[in-house]
Amino acid sequence: MASSKAGLVSIVLLRFMALAALAASIVVLFLDKLTLSDGSKFTFKDIIAYRYVLATAAVGFVYTIIQIPFATYHAIKEKRVFKNQFLPEFDFYADKTVAFLLATGVGAGFALIFELKKFVKDFSDSIKNLGIPGVNESDSEIDKFLDKAIFATGLLFLGFLCMALLSIFSSVNRITTNSSYSKSNRGCFN
Numbered sequence: 001m002a003s004s005k006a007g008l009v010s011i012v013l014l015r016f017m018a019l020a021a022l023a024a025s026i027v028v029l030f031l032d033k034l035t036l037s038d039g040s041k042f043t044f045k046d047i048i049a050y051r052y053v054l055a056t057a058a059v060g061f062v063y064t065i066i067q068i069p070f071a072t073y074h075a076i077k078e079k080r081v082f083k084n085q086f087l088p089e090f091d092f093y094a095d096k097t098v099a100f101l102l103a104t105g106v107g108a109g110f111a112l113i114f115e116l117k118k119f120v121k122d123f124s125d126s127i128k129n130l131g132i133p134g135v136n137e138s139d140s141e142i143d144k145f146l147d148k149a150i151f152a153t154g155l156l157f158l159g160f161l162c163m164a165l166l167s168i169f170s171s172v173n174r175i176t177t178n179s180s181y182s183k184s185n186r187g188c189f190n
Helices: 005-031 048-077 086-130 135-184
Strands: 033-035 041-043
Touching (some): 033 135, 048 086, 086 135
């Protein structure tokens, strides 16, 4: 499948989808800001797990940018830039590594966000019970901040799904390429 024209075009489309999802995740995280009623300001930089989510998205973005020209050439010419086994092997290992890296970013992002949402809700309920005014206003701002982070992490998850599918394609492509490579390049004793 991965060596057919449709398979090669699918690989290019998945790489572009991953690129778009990762870029969007980065943009949403950069734009996610929180200003409380007392003037306190927070961004993704203030939360270590958000920085990790951003870092994984950035690594995936750079990797995908590097891979797109090779995938496009392969889809158009139906041959690799390099004639040896380097690119199929590199795709095989790198796609898996980046997919797992993105998965850790998704896990860290969602785990932190849902934990923070629960903590903020419990804390604001306690404050409301004490009768302190202005809690609802702060709650809605914090919820918007966390909802944007959920959206950014969801985009990172979409990037992960694209990379996981690419990992499957690179596995199939590696097997196909290895079998054709070994038939055409026999050793000294064959």
